[in-house]
């Protein structure tokens with residue numbers, strides 16, 4: 001199969017983007033395709049696969065698959081790249097438009113110069129804070145804020161936030177000492193998270209600035225995670241480190257995002273999106289067609 005693709009990244013969080021308006025792909029093949037394109041040795045190399053799809057509820061839709069083939073419901077860095085792609089390919093004509101994700105419809109606004117998008121603002125919607133909405137096991141309705149969380153004999157303090165996908169946020173004193181590789185795999189697969197969880201570590205620098213590192217469900221360590229940065233800002237407000245309505249600059253490995261948890265509910269994220277390559281992926285999968 002010869003599959004046209006675009007490789008894009010938001011702060012180094014890179015995915016292979018396939019426009020399935022032009023090139024539909026059979027549903028059953030998608031998890032395997034995600035694994036294969038992501039492989040740096042035998043594929044293209046990426047954190048996963050993102051499809052730009054037709055939608056009945058918005059001009060375009062997005063679906064995202066992790067490196068291991070599992071599907072996530074949303075992706076902040078991916079949404080900024082999808083917004084850049086659809087604007088530059090004239091699938092939309094206004095600078096503001098909506099995008100359907102598996103977690104709901106979100107609003108995008110592109111900042112462009114001469115038709116080229118350099119930055120995108122996404123209204124990521126309202127965070128979900130009840131334990132059952134994360135989802136996380138335990139009592140029915142409580143929010144999970146600064147809750148003791150024992151893993152591998154280490155006691156951490158957990159704040160859990162869903163941005164449409166699940167995030168476990170842990171505040172640390174020094175981001176370089178965050179036990180990303182030591183505890184990321186154990187936490188992401190912990191039985192208390194029935195659907196797994198993205199593992200986020202954040203260090204507060206001041207009320208409007210933090211450092212951030214992530215172990216993503218299904219992909220491992222990535223250079224950035226937009227939904228995770230949003231979750232960390234919500235968690236910072238819940239823990240009294242930041243104020244609601246205040247714009248927070250989040251420093252990720254791959255660069256910075258600007259995030260505000262608005263007074264009226266939604267979380268707004270602003271940051272860059274870039275195109276790395278376009279090409280054809282020669283998928284040598286056997287037994288298809």
Ligand SMILES: N[C@H](CCC[C@H](N)C(=O)O)C(=O)O
Pocket residue numbers: 013066071072073074075076077078165166198216217218219222224225226227228
């Ligand atoms: N990197 C993405 C999130 C991917 C989440 C995915 N790993 C999941 O299974 O939920 C972001 O920028 O928001």
